Amino acid sequence: MLPLAITCGDPSGVGPEIIECWLQRNPDRLNDVCLIGPKNWLETLQCPHTHAVGEHHFSAIPGQPSVEGAHVALEALEEAAYGCRQLRYRGVVTAPVSKHWMEQAGWSFPGQTEFFAERWFGQPSMAFAGGKLRVVLTTWHVPLIDVPNHLTEESITRAVKNAHFLAERLGAASPARIGVCGLNPHAGEGGLLGFEEQGIIDPILDNLRDRYPNLSSCQPGDTLFWRQMQGEFDVIIAMYHDQGLAPLKAVDFDQAVNLTLGLSFIRTSPDHGTAFGIAGQGKAGITSFANAVELADKMSFI
Numbered sequence: 001m002l003p004l005a006i007t008c009g010d011p012s013g014v015g016p017e018i019i020e021c022w023l024q025r026n027p028d029r030l031n032d033v034c035l036i037g038p039k040n041w042l043e044t045l046q047c048p049h050t051h052a053v054g055e056h057h058f059s060a061i062p063g064q065p066s067v068e069g070a071h072v073a074l075e076a077l078e079e080a081a082y083g084c085r086q087l088r089y090r091g092v093v094t095a096p097v098s099k100h101w102m103e104q105a106g107w108s109f110p111g112q113t114e115f116f117a118e119r120w121f122g123q124p125s126m127a128f129a130g131g132k133l134r135v136v137l138t139t140w141h142v143p144l145i146d147v148p149n150h151l152t153e154e155s156i157t158r159a160v161k162n163a164h165f166l167a168e169r170l171g172a173a174s175p176a177r178i179g180v181c182g183l184n185p186h187a188g189e190g191g192l193l194g195f196e197e198q199g200i201i202d203p204i205l206d207n208l209r210d211r212y213p214n215l216s217s218c219q220p221g222d223t224l225f226w227r228q229m230q231g232e233f234d235v236i237i238a239m240y241h242d243q244g245l246a247p248l249k250a251v252d253f254d255q256a257v258n259l260t261l262g263l264s265f266i267r268t269s270p271d272h273g274t275a276f277g278i279a280g281q282g283k284a285g286i287t288s289f290a291n292a293v294e295l296a297d298k299m300s301f302i
């Protein structure tokens with residue numbers, strides 16, 4: 001089996017120490033992963049498969065991000081994406097990057113999701129799996145005012161297809177039970193509080209129900225996640241970023257995994273940031289990262 005690529009993320013963030021800690025606790029995985037990061041760091045790890053990026057004498061200082069470090073993070077992502085296309089890796093687990101510092105290094109993407117979408121020539125769905133909630137977003141890094149314009153047959157169909165895939169890979173009985181949030185309060189209240197449910201989203205869901213029989217119509221987003229926690233749905237589809245991520249992070253913050261679904265390869269990531277404030281202090285938890293590796297294993301198809 002091809003190894004899973006693991007990128008270091010911002011080398012001054014918590015990524016490197018989380019990866020190290022995970023490796024120490026999972027020595028059986030040493031042959032199954034390829035670590036991508038700065039040479040000085042890789043040399044301390046005794047991992048048989050590594051790929052060095054950045055200047056050879058670069059040494060990160062925990063908690064002190066720099067443009068040079070952001071270049072390392074950027075090169076690690078490029079190598080992971082390219083290595084998958086060359087069939088050297090079966091998928092990617094990314095440690096957190098700082099979008100602010102990546103921008104200083106010339107990166108122009110709103111997130112890693114968009115980066116992998118471009119490098120792997122596809123249209124993904126951003127998805128999250130926590131201990132209690134599983135969410136697929138129809139739109140993600142889009143300003144709220146633009147969200148309705150992005151609710152199209154293509155984006156909604158993609159979200160439904162990827163929600164079904166996620167549910168099946170996580171072991172849900174087929175056909176998966178997929179709950180869909182409306183865009184407006186009370187899912188539009190029959191048109192009183194907005195027209196997108198009746199006018200756009202529900203007709204698309206109706207057309208998809210032959211293929212996905214347990215797909216709901218638009219439901220009030222304020223109670224749908226509670227209903228998932230009661231066991232009614234395997235996966236929820238949210239219409240926009242905060243609709244899905246606010247409940248997910250309230251309930252599953254330490255455990256959730258960010259998944260990029262629908263591309264030629266799987267990419268997962270712990271759902272937290274670089275945490276520069278605690279980097280290098282041994283305080284960062286590894287649960288979310290460990291879950292990200294586990295889900296990359298479940299989702300990879302090579």
Ligand SMILES: N[C@H](C(=O)O)[C@H](O)COP(=O)(O)O
Pocket residue numbers: 110111112113114140245258269271
């Ligand atoms: N939308 C994510 C979140 O809020 O958790 C975060 O921005 C990560 O996005 P990328 O994986 O695309 O970098």
